Amino acid sequence: MANCADGAGTGGDGTSGKQELAWGKTATTIGAQSPADGTEGGGKLEVTPTTVVYAKTAMGNTAVNGVYAIITVKDRASGPTAAAESAPIEGGGWQWISADGQALDEGENDASSITPNGFTGGGTVKAGTWHWKTIAFDLTAAQAKGGTIAYTDGAGSVFTWKVPSSDTGPEVSAVKKGMEGNY
Template sequence: MPADGGPGGGNLEVTPTTVVYAKTAMGNTAANGVYAVITVKDRASGQTAAAESAPIENGGWQWITADGQALDEGENDASSITPVGFTGGGTVKAGTWHWRTIAFDLEAQQGGTIAYTDGDGSVFKWKVPATGHGPELAALKKGMAGNYG
């Protein structure tokens, strides 16, 4: 079932594109040391609406450290990080796409791997660089600026 409870079931392409590391974001300070905020382009590639899997269905995103520790998306204050311009989520209508972000509160271990588990239990992994990087870098930093507390 999609994270928003809406219709899903279609093919969803999830593509992480950019990472920013910050000790503070959106008026919050990382409890563990640093936030890793990653943009994801969600695109429904078929004729049916699609959505990311909900964590309650054993799906969703995790950060995996170099020593194998797994952290779920949004742990601690990371769930409050929703940068302006990257606030999509939920169901993506057929033939469309939108941006969203995933955020992790890390113990200063920048760089690692993110893993996405879909509704069928398939796991997809991407390496994440240890420094801010990607085509949406400037827009993501701008979207994270300010105090939204």
């Protein structure tokens, strides 16, 4: 398994491994077992967070807790079948983990409507293709400092990335442009 660290995966004891990755590095994961669109699940999915933008306002909304962390993710179905990200209803998906250990689900509070134009992908990714999407979190200033994002895949494996503390990544200007306009 190309991107598994020691202890990653399941060892027969029912516990999932955890792999820490550098920002912008790809995790090769197992897709959702039951994608919401009814397609067959469990395909191989590469997940790569590439950019973070912090904003007090986005898409015509103001962060209830003080700041949005908007993160671009490139999802690529790299196997012979389609794949989709695992959803919270399946015990998977994305979380922000603050420095004090508090975990917040993607879209919690007022972040669910933050999807900049050009980064609105989601659902199943067809085999051999990729798309952009964003994940967003409504955070307090303290939660935004020293944050980590965690993705739990369809097999229960957890992948984490330490999030840079300022706007960083190749898509910063595209995300900001995608948030312009009247919503």
